[in-house]
Amino acid sequence: MSLRLKIHLIVGVLVTLFVGAVIALQVGNMRDSVREEVVAANRVASQLLNRTVWLQAAQGTQAMVGYLQDLGRVRSNEIVLYDGQGLELYRSPPSPYKAGRDAPAWFADLVSPAPSVQELAFPDGRLVIEANASRAAIDAWDQFLFLCLTGLAMLVGLNLIVFWVVGRTVAPFGEIVKALGRVEAGQMDVRLRPLPGTEAAAIGAAFNRMIGGLNARLEAERRAAQAERELSDRRDLGRWIDRHLEQERKLIARELHDELGQSVTAIRSLALSVAQRVAPHDAQAEQAARVIAEESSRLYDAMHGLIPRLAPLVLDAFGLADALRDLAERTRRSQPQASVELQVDLGDVRLGNEATLALYRAAQEGMTNALRHGQASRLQVSLRAEAGGARLEVRDDGVGLAPGWREKAAEDGGHFGLRWLTERVEALGGRMRIADAAPRGVELQVWVPFTAAEGEES
Secondary structure (H helix, E strand, O other), X not given: OOHHHHHHHHHHHHHHHHHHHHHHHHHHHHHHHHHHHHHHHHHHHHHHHHHHHHHHHHOOHHHHHHHHHHHOOOOOEEEEEEEOOOOEEEEOOOOOOOOOOOOOHXXXXXXXXXXXXXXXXXXXXXXXXXXXXXXXXXXXXXXXXXXXXXXXXXXXHHHHHHHHHHHHHHHHHHHHHHHHHHHHOOOOOOOOOOOOOHHHHHHHHHHXXXXXXXXXXXXXXXXXXXXXXXXXXXXXXXXXXHHHHHHHHHHHHHHHHHHHHHHHHHHHHHHHHHHHHHOOOOHHHHHHHHHHHHHHHHHHHHHHHHHHHHOOHHHHHHOHHHHHHHHHHHHHHHOOOOEEEEXXXXXXXXXXXXXXXXXXXXXXXXXXXXXXXXXXXXXXEEEEEEOOEEEEEEEEOOOOOOOOHHHHHHHHOOOHHHHHHHHHHHHOOOEEEEEEOOOOOEEEEEEEEHHHHHHHHO
């Protein structure tokens, strides 16, 4: 909708409301006038007939009929005479004033007073005097039509004048809109002429300044967009590589667990069987077989310690909570000098595969760094659901972060695990923070939003 049409509609609505208010006031005055006239006429007719009805009634019913016929129609009243049996003897003749015309029923109901009926009883019958506002209502209706036609003419005339004046006033804004359309189409050499009117001239000057500044920034924006696309492509490539690395790790872990694990178990069983058979005959062969069985057990244990680092198979089978419990238990067995406390409170929340893996790797990386580099003796791991996401915290009591560790890592390429975790968490829309804890140690925090986590799963 154009500005011209909007202003025209606003003015039209205001004028319509004004005319409607004037007509409503006039209708109220009409209603008061009609009611005053009808009520007064009915009261006068009732008093007149009340004084004369008994004189005429004394002469008989026919004398009453003759009197009423001579009286004729009394304005705004309907007079009906009934005999003692209730038969109608006389009714006022119809009014010749504006005969054949009546106001619409809704308008008559609007302006007419409440029905007023007066009844005068005498020995041979009764006289009913009923207020009739039809003629007063038709007068009010004619006046109402005149007001409506006058208001309509005024409304049309005023709207034509406003439409013409507003059209001349907003004409410069049409040029501004056309110039903006050309800019939207990619034409950056658009310039506006000096426009008439204070507001239009100010907008035109601001538009020209805007185009000048926009042309100066386009090249920088193009370069920034190109750099952002390249960075996004590198991130997408990194995430693609990460996913394929995880898939390859899972395949290797399953091969180790299913194929090599069974083979090592079979070797151990065969070695123990050989040791039992040759024990009575060859002690040296028995010792060699038991050495093979022991080495097979150590190989099996080492292999099962390597599998969770390659791919946490328990994560796919039982979920994040059980995977973290398994990680904590294996850490307690491998590092008996360290205390590991684990708290998991996710409720009914279900995380997606990418988010689950990121949180598990964060816990694994935090615990490994605390034990390997921080020389920690106590680890506290917590995973809980909070408003909008899941938060993982890994806290230790180790020696803390080395001064300038971030700059050193950026220079020599160290802390690859933390960089990988940061990129993965940020790709999910989450946040990762690592800092010194009070009074000592390091605190690792990872937050992943539920929306991103659920979206990864779908």
